[in-house]
Amino acid sequence: MKRLESKVAIVTGAGHGIGKFYAERLASEGARVVIAELDSGATEKTVLELNSKGYKAIGIQTDVTSEASVANMVSETVKHFEKIDILVNNAAIFATIPMSRAPYDEISIDEWDLMMSVNVKGTWLVSKAVIAEMKKLRYGKIINISSSTAVKGSPSRIHYVTSKAGIIGFTKTLANEVGDYNICVNCVAPGSTLSEENPNESILKMRSDAANVRALKRVQTPDDLTGAILFFASHDSDFITGQTLVVDGGNCMH
Template sequence: MRLKDKVCIITGAGQGIGKYYAKKLAGKGAKIVVAEYNEESGQAAANEITSNGNEACFIQTDVSNENSTINMAEKTVQKYGRIDVLINNAAIFASLGFKSYDQIPVDEWDRVMAVNLKGLWFCCKAVIPYMKEQKKGKIINTSSSAWDLGRAQYLHYVTSKAGVVGFTRGLAKEVGDWDINVNCVSYAGVITEIERESYNTDAQQWVMNQQCIKRPGAPNELVGTIIFLASDDSDFISGQTIHPNGGFYFH
């Protein structure tokens, strides 16, 4: 059990990649906090884990609201006594459609930044005091090939995911003295149970053809990197961005 008794907060774990991680990490012995905005999906994800005999709870969290993230950290420590891992997975993502740079409504731009970037900062600020006390912690952020490749029609999302990489490097420098590792994973297209206009079957096939390893990008192909970054095996890695993308492009 590689993550036995590690307390892992996963934001946005009510669906998609985060939900898959929650189930898999629980299977590796972790105690999972599903920190999700959507009450129904978040509670259902936690229930699914506990009904399989593993440990999880749901804490309703809006990562873009600082008080909500403070509550997330406090409730986690009340329930499980510590915070070992924070996986910053929540984002405004699957609900976004293509829009040119001059057609993105200002409130949509602001919401993407509030969740994808400010939310990351709030979640880190909320958990780091506990990790500093423990003199150990793992923070895993989530970026995207969209910014490496400069994906068109998605400017707010692309900008937010570029910011995640800079944020990771800067924060890693600030918290290393407490043995807190801050790393980032950057995915290319990942197929989940949520259908997206932005990643139809033609796009999926095109991406797979460019990869060295020609299997579809799916959460089961990513989770090994997450388990590694959450585990003690990655204790000397910080500030890095890892690209589990089947060799779609190189960094």
């Protein structure tokens, strides 16, 4: 018996990077998965890849910042798979829609607003729409994605780090608000992960520099994160909610 047999999981931003690995790991444990992604080409490609491996996946082009787009994604999911058990709020401004790594006083107001819109408002909008379905089941697993930078700080990207710190507070408050419905809300905070599809020299250097300052001295890859997602998505974590788990090979210990 696979650990997520009969479950339905949505992974936002799963057309690129780490989200693809989350979707595949959940599917490999028997979940039917929904790729809810802004980039329609990447959505299609990911779904083809998953289904060619014998998994059950559908793709729904979604903009997490749009309430109408999110409502459409949730109703299409229920139309296809009848329910929603698991949500991974992974979509963010990061590698595919890159952010400036400038200091605090050089970040543009437009980029600050976009960051908050996708990373924070998007997480709220998708959670809100999905919880309406989870309440009907009196069951649900929501996994938000923060960053270890939000726990330990960072010398740049203050808009990104602020948005990811917001996700930790969001997780704790939402966990309190939906506990009566047996919905668990937890958070995974990845360390610097080699998630880029075609990393250049400077990205490779940045990722290997990060390896030198953690207890486990190697480059972190998306596969290092999927076990934590599976744990929070499965019945193994049924009495755990409101928590943030840092997965970074022992750099940020808190």
